[in-house]
Amino acid sequence: MTTRAQLRKTALTFQEVEEDAGDGTVTYSVRGKEFASLTKDGVVRLRLPDAQAEEAVAAYPTAERLTRAGTAIGFQAPLRDVDGQHLWSLVMSAWKHRAPAQLAARLAAIIESPTRPGSDLPASIGKAATRALANAGLTTLDQVATRTRAELLAMHGVGPKAVRILAEALEEKGMSLR
Numbered sequence: 001m002t003t004r005a006q007l008r009k010t011a012l013t014f015q016e017v018e019e020d021a022g023d024g025t026v027t028y029s030v031r032g033k034e035f036a037s038l039t040k041d042g043v044v045r046l047r048l049p050d051a052q053a054e055e056a057v058a059a060y061p062t063a064e065r066l067t068r069a070g071t072a073i074g075f076q077a078p079l080r081d082v083d084g085q086h087l088w089s090l091v092m093s094a095w096k097h098r099a100p101a102q103l104a105a106r107l108a109a110i111i112e113s114p115t116r117p118g119s120d121l122p123a124s125i126g127k128a129a130t131r132a133l134a135n136a137g138l139t140t141l142d143q144v145a146t147r148t149r150a151e152l153l154a155m156h157g158v159g160p161k162a163v164r165i166l167a168e169a170l171e172e173k174g175m176s177l178r
Helices: 004-009 050-061 084-098 100-112 127-135 149-153 161-171
Strands: 017-022 025-030 035-039 042-048 063-069 071-079
Touching: 004 017, 004 025, 004 035, 004 084, 035 084, 042 063, 042 084, 050 063, 050 071, 050 084, 084 100, 127 149, 149 161
Parallel strands: none
Antiparallel strands: 017 025, 025 035, 035 042, 042 071, 063 071
8 A cells, every 4th residue: 555655755755846735635746837636535546658558547446547637648546556666666657747857857867877977976875765865966975965865865775774875874984964
């Protein structure tokens, strides 16, 4: 069962996301464009391209197309019915679909090559953690040092092992997490 906390953690992983809660609905937007929301009834709504929305609807018996003024704009389903791993890819697709092209291109570059020239992040933290950090704009240990352990752990893809390795690497440089 996927939870509200998982949706929040996933949505806030991406750059320039704004969270707004009102009337029991939580909305996630990128530069003013909504890409995901969760109703007070626990229904997740994702703005997706047609093909991905159709695939998502086909994957869940309780899902349906999200429409506005008779036009299909995405996918909706009870959050509890959506697989957590699949939710990650759906939210990422929704974010990319609604983000400005330049911002979405940055994410694509990160996904294709999580390591960047000049990055001193230890390779042993793993690809998922490296991607999550890069997506958050953290490509060096100096940048990682501006975050707390809790902030790092809140990023989808960054687990306790990665945080421990980062803390050790910072310690070797005479630094620490905030």
